[in-house]
Amino acid sequence: MSQFEFTHRRKNPLTGKWVLVSPHRNNRPWLGATEQNAPSNLPEYKSTCPLCPGNHRANDTCNPAYDNTFVFTNDFGALTTQATDPSAVLNNDNPLFEIEQATGECRVICFSPKHNKTLPELSVAEIRAVVDTWKQNYIELSAQYACVHIFENKGEVMGCSQPHPHGQVWAHNHLSTEIQLEQDNQRTYQQNHGGNLLGDYVKHESADGERVVYENEHWLVIVPFWAAWPFETLLVCKDDIRQFGQLTDTQSTTLAEAIKVLTTRYDNVFNCSFPYSMGWHSAPSNLTDNSYWRLHAHFYPPLLRSATVKKHMVGYEMLAESQRDLSPETAAKILKNASDIHYSQGNHNE
Numbered sequence: 001m002s003q004f005e006f007t008h009r010r011k012n013p014l015t016g017k018w019v020l021v022s023p024h025r026n027n028r029p030w031l032g033a034t035e036q037n038a039p040s041n042l043p044e045y046k047s048t049c050p051l052c053p054g055n056h057r058a059n060d061t062c063n064p065a066y067d068n069t070f071v072f073t074n075d076f077g078a079l080t081t082q083a084t085d086p087s088a089v090l091n092n093d094n095p096l097f098e099i100e101q102a103t104g105e106c107r108v109i110c111f112s113p114k115h116n117k118t119l120p121e122l123s124v125a126e127i128r129a130v131v132d133t134w135k136q137n138y139i140e141l142s143a144q145y146a147c148v149h150i151f152e153n154k155g156e157v158m159g160c161s162q163p164h165p166h167g168q169v170w171a172h173n174h175l176s177t178e179i180q181l182e183q184d185n186q187r188t189y190q191q192n193h194g195g196n197l198l199g200d201y202v203k204h205e206s207a208d209g210e211r212v213v214y215e216n217e218h219w220l221v222i223v224p225f226w227a228a229w230p231f232e233t234l235l236v237c238k239d240d241i242r243q244f245g246q247l248t249d250t251q252s253t254t255l256a257e258a259i260k261v262l263t264t265r266y267d268n269v270f271n272c273s274f275p276y277s278m279g280w281h282s283a284p285s286n287l288t289d290n291s292y293w294r295l296h297a298h299f300y301p302p303l304l305r306s307a308t309v310k311k312h313m314v315g316y317e318m319l320a321e322s323q324r325d326l327s328p329e330t331a332a333k334i335l336k337n338a339s340d341i342h343y344s345q346g347n348h349n350e
């Protein structure tokens, strides 16, 4: 038991938002929804999959017979380079009706040709290939756009519309709401305390250890003190790196190792393909001074009690503030103790 097993609130310094922590709530009776989480017996290739090698996509483009990662422009991109000036529809002089055009690029990144291999089921070398593809696309897109969002939605419960393991990159010149918020708070922290918010935080957590899930030479994985989702984790670079495009060879290899461990342990918590949405936060590329930024990734997994019972961020969370049913320290302990051998390899947690 951690020393935090009582009701209290915690503040997220990156966003300024508070989280209500009520550890006892996880013991309440549950007759609510259960999610489908059937074991995936997907084939290594599916002839109808628009992401599989050699197959046709929605607009009849044919994928190459790729044997590594594969990147294509989203056929239904949420952002395109097509600019439509909204002032023809609504003039922008009323502060209650602010509107602006949005343009950009959306790409899909297939992690491997295998239709049924999620990140934890890939080798470290195959995950390294994903890291290198992320880096290459970050460098290309950040030359043209200020804000580059590299992310993955894993599992149907996270709205993933294609089971073939993949991620996305959405790039645009406006700063997204989350990036603006984290930028303002990281800059204010530097102005008020002189240091780098996540750089200082990494040092505290590495020394404390209670919320550390995994650490290697260049990366720290923690359940952050302010985590909202039950098994939320923060993957932070321990070096003064601000953007994904800066990663060195050893930082990329050790990142692949960290992702292998974290995603394997996630799957081993409930012996299932653990759903999550994850994404990277880099300093926007239009800054003259980005010294207050630190490269990091957020993992937001919904599962709470089992492979089929998730946390619902609903009534109180939508109208008041996030609330969590087990302490971050308990979640960190469960993740730290989960096996590093994937359950599909015969490791079944007792």
Ligand SMILES: O=c1ccn([C@@H]2O[C@H](COP(=O)(O)OP(=O)(O)O[C@H]3O[C@H](CO)[C@H](O)[C@H](O)[C@H]3O)[C@@H](O)[C@H]2O)c(=O)[nH]1
Residues within 6 Å of the ligand: 050, 056, 057, 058, 059, 073, 074, 075, 076, 077, 108, 152, 153, 158, 159, 160, 161, 162, 167, 168
């Ligand atoms: O022939 C095809 C088939 C699919 N796709 C693209 O492949 C992507 C697959 O992406 P995901 O499975 O990660 O999820 P979606 O983008 O479909 O949507 C999910 O992720 C979005 C971004 O997070 C939104 O949150 C959305 O609500 C949620 O359902 C889609 O964007 C889709 O447009 C193509 O480009 N061509």
Ligand SMILES: O=P(O)(O)O[C@H]1O[C@H](CO)[C@@H](O)[C@H](O)[C@H]1O
Residues within 6 Å of the ligand: 028, 311, 312, 313, 314, 315, 316, 317, 323
């Ligand atoms: O109180 P209930 O119905 O058991 O629980 C539900 O509402 C709560 C308040 O929004 C949420 O914190 C829970 O995640 C949700 O499952």
Ligand SMILES: [Zn+2]
Residues within 6 Å of the ligand: 045, 046, 049, 050, 051, 052, 053, 114, 115, 163, 164, 165
């Ligand atoms: Zn596929």
